[in-house]
Amino acid sequence: MKTIRWGILGAGRIARKFASDLKLVEDAELVAIGSRSQQSADDFGNEFNILHRHSSYEALASNPEVDVIYIATPHNLHCENTLLCLDHGKAVLCEKPFAMNAREARKMIDKARSKGVFMMEALWTKFHPHYLKTISMIKEGLLGDISSVLINFGFKPASPAPARLFDPALGGGTVMDIGIYNVFMAMSVLGKPDVIEASMTPAATGVDEQCAILFKYSNGAMAQLFSTFSANLPTEADIAGTNGRIRLTSRFYEPSATIEYYPKYPDSKQIIPVAKEQGFGYQYEARHVNDCLRRGQTESDVMTFDDTLLLMETLDNIRKIAGIRYDADQN
Numbered sequence: 614m615k616t617i618r619w620g621i622l623g624a625g626r627i628a629r630k631f632a633s634d635l636k637l638v639e640d641a642e643l644v645a646i647g648s649r650s651q652q653s654a655d656d657f658g659n660e661f662n663i664l665h666r667h668s669s670y671e672a673l674a675s676n677p678e679v680d681v682i683y684i685a686t687p688h689n690l691h692c693e694n695t696l697l698c699l700d701h702g703k704a705v706l707c708e709k710p711f712a713m714n715a716r717e718a719r720k721m722i723d724k725a726r727s728k729g730v731f732m733m734e735a736l737w738t739k740f741h742p743h744y745l746k747t748i749s750m751i752k753e754g755l756l757g758d759i760s761s762v763l764i765n766f767g768f769k770p771a772s773p774a775p776a777r778l779f780d781p782a783l784g785g786g787t788v789m790d791i792g793i794y795n796v797f798m799a800m801s802v803l804g805k806p807d808v809i810e811a812s813m814t815p816a817a818t819g820v821d822e823q824c825a826i827l828f829k830y831s832n833g834a835m836a837q838l839f840s841t842f843s844a845n846l847p848t849e850a851d852i853a854g855t856n857g858r859i860r861l862t863s864r865f866y867e868p869s870a871t872i873e874y875y876p877k878y879p880d881s882k883q884i885i886p887v888a889k890e891q892g893f894g895y896q897y898e899a900r901h902v903n904d905c906l907r908r909g910q911t912e913s914d915v916m917t918f919d920d921t922l923l924l925m926e927t928l929d930n931i932r933k934i935a936g937i938r939y940d941a942d943q944n
């Protein structure tokens with residue numbers, strides 16, 4: 614079959630990492646970049662040897678030489694940018710968080726369904742070998758019944774901090790940017806929480822600079838999740854059950870994480886080997902998208918629309934409880 618032709622919408626930081634990893638995907642070619650400015654499109658195009666350099670997102674979405682578009686803009690634009698691409702019949706891989714809230718996510722899903730075009734949230738961790746191994750060990754029962762999940766994710770942004778981390782108009786704050794990984798990991802292990810408690814400390818701009826989240830489950834299990842832009846934390850995940858514990862070392866959501874398995878904790882550490890590829894780790898989700906497109910799928914069977922909606926609805930609930938609001942919530 615022919616090569617899958619990729620375009621990238623938004624020439625920022627993550628777009629560069631994704632473009633670099635796309636070189637590791639055997640049947641993919643990066644053929645187009647769309648930016649708000651020609652200069653930025655040209656710079657990105659030169660850096661990654663891209664043929665089509667568009668000075669608007671509309672021009673990228675209209676390019677007949679493109680099969681699938683990776684959306685790499687700030688959170689507040691994901692819905693608008695995705696709808697634009699779907700309207701032009703382009704398949705979409707959209708960065709996390711998929712949208713500002715579940716209302717926007719539903720709009721995007723309705724559009725993809727009505728157009729019959731593939732769309733997926735770029736929750737890259739779900740495709741990483743260390744994540745898949747962890748989940749399979751838990752499913753095998755190696756940890757027994759899971760009783761507790763403890764996850765922290767914290768970094769102090771280098772000055773000057775990227776505007777999107779603190780700007781409410783761009784969906785700033787820790788929950789949407791990094792807390793989403795804590796929520797995703799906890800729900801991967803324990804499912805949808807029965808009770809949520811959450812509290813945050815606001816930054817000067819009003820977005821959450823730190824947020825502490827507690828998930829409670831009817832069987833007594835708990836997950837304690839913490840995210841912060843105020844401190845450099847280990848960014849590790851501990852998952853413990855009746856038979857043992859797994860610790861995903863820093864950074865738990867990236868392929869660089871190591872799986873430490875403690876069958877009889879605290880003193881029996883085993884390192885679980887996981888094959889590691891070169892690259893940042895974006896190639897796994899890109900390969901999956903290629904596979905879905907080749908099979909003619911309009912929805913991923915790994916990161917489904919239901920998975921995305923559950924994640925968005927849970928983030929909505931957390932924000933409501935912690936008092937984190939965006940203009941997009943009012944529409």
Ligand SMILES: NC(=O)c1ccc[n+]([C@@H]2O[C@H](COP(=O)([O-])OP(=O)(O)OC[C@H]3O[C@@H](n4cnc5c(N)ncnc54)[C@H](OP(=O)(O)O)[C@@H]3O)[C@@H](O)[C@H]2O)c1
Nearest residue numbers: 623624625626627628648649653685686687688708709710
């Ligand atoms: N999966 C991951 O590991 C991961 C890691 C980091 C970020 N992300 C996600 O990727 C998205 C982008 O993050 P990033 O760190 O790449 O952001 P970034 O460096 O600020 O890049 C975002 C790009 O979006 C475009 N853009 C359009 N309107 C904008 C506006 N009003 N303000 C700023 N940029 C605007 C710009 O590209 P043009 O000027 O070319 O149009 C900009 O370069 C976020 O949703 C984030 O959550 C995911």
